[in-house]
Amino acid sequence: MRVITGSARGKRLRxxxxxxxxxxxxxxxxxxxxxxxxxxxxxxxxxxxxxxxQLGIEALSRGxxxxxxxxxxxxxxxxxxxxxxxxxLAERAQVFQGDAMAWLRSCREKFDLVFLDPPxxxxxxxxxLETGCDIDxxxxxxxxxxxxxxxxxxxxxxxxxxKGREYRYGKxxxxxxxxEL
Numbered sequence: 001m002r003v004i005t006g007s008a009r010g011k012r013l014r015x016x017x018x019x020x021x022x023x024x025x026x027x028x029x030x031x032x033x034x035x036x037x038x039x040x041x042x043x044x045x046x047x048x049x050x051x052x053x054q055l056g057i058e059a060l061s062r063g064x065x066x067x068x069x070x071x072x073x074x075x076x077x078x079x080x081x082x083x084x085x086x087x088x089l090a091e092r093a094q095v096f097q098g099d100a101m102a103w104l105r106s107c108r109e110k111f112d113l114v115f116l117d118p119p120x121x122x123x124x125x126x127x128x129l130e131t132g133c134d135i136d137x138x139x140x141x142x143x144x145x146x147x148x149x150x151x152x153x154x155x156x157x158x159x160x161x162x163k164g165r166e167y168r169y170g171k172x173x174x175x176x177x178x179x180e181l
Contacts (some may be wrong), residue, residue: 001013001015001023001025001026001052001054003054003057003058003061003087004026004029004030004033004058004061005033005061005062005118006058006060006061006062006063007060007061007063007087007088007089008057008060008061008087008088008089009061011060011061011086011087013052013053013054013057013086013087013118014052014082014083014086015052015079016051016052016073016075016076016079017075023051023052023054024054024055024117024147025169025172026129027147027169028147028169028172028174029054029055030153031167031169031174032055032145032174033059033062034056035145035147035167035174035176036113036143036145039112039113039143040059040062040063040064040099040113041062041063041064042063042064042065042099043059043064043065043111043112043113044064044066044067044068044109044110044111044112044113044139045059045060045064045066045067045068045111045113045114045115046067046068046070046111046113046114046115046137047059047067047068047069047115048070048100048103048104048114048115048116048118048128049070049071049100049116049117049119049124049128050069050070050071050076050077050080050095051071051079051080051117051179052079052080052083053077053079053080053083053084053095054075054083055070055115055117055145056068056069056080056093056115057083057084057087057089059113059115060084060087060089060092060093060119061087061157064092064113065092066092066093066094067092067093067094068093068094068095068109068111069093069094069095069096070095070096070098070100070103070104071096071097071100072097072098072099072100073097074097077095077096077097079128080095081095081129083132090161100108100118100124100128101124101127101131104128104131104132104135104137105131105135107135107137109143110136110137110138110139110143110173111137111138111139111142112138112142112143113138113142113143113145114132114137114138114142114143114144114145115145115147116128116129116132116144116145116146116147117146117147120148120149120152121149125146125148125152125154126154126155128155129146129154129155129157129177130152130155131143131155132144133158136179138161138178138179139179140179140181141179141180141181142178142179143176143177143178143179144161144176144177144178145175146174146175146176147172147173147174148172148173148175149151149171149172149173150168150170150171150172150173152173154175157177159180160179160180160181161179161180162175162177162178162179162180163175163176164176164177164178
């Protein structure tokens with residue numbers, strides 16, 4: 001697992017031990033950033049189910065203004081912090097340990113780009129989407145990028161949130177939501 005491009009290009013990222021965390025493959029990560037390439041630089045990013053932090057770190061490496069990482073697991077938060085330090089991106093990041101849904105419900109900030117990649121069978125993706133819509137988490141024209149199993153149905157959200165295109169990569173599906181005017 002490595003940073004694909006930007007200021008930390010080629011840096012190897014530390015991974016979590018065990019099977020609890022499923023890192024996004026480099027192929028899927030590269031595809032995600034090809035899709036949102038013009039929506040990263042100078043933006044405020046949220047990596048809600050941070051894991052190793054690789055999606056948020058990739059965004060920071062590509063010029064995002066800052067990124068907030070949230071993960072429940074202490075070991076994941078430690079790995080995110082180590083990866084931020086190794087990539088020299090820590091000064092533009094905030095890392096929180098705690099329940100992602102509780103953090104989201106208490107969030108009083110809006111983001112330009114949100115990554116949602118929770119454990120596939122947890123039901124947390126749908127909850128996070130609906131809660132994000134309820135609290136209006138996105139700035140105008142903001143984007144939510146969801147990673148899920150290809151057979152996971154994702155909900156339509158109420159306006160101004162619009163479900164966009166879905167991209168399939170083997171057993172993985174990337175779904176975009178946008179906040180329109």
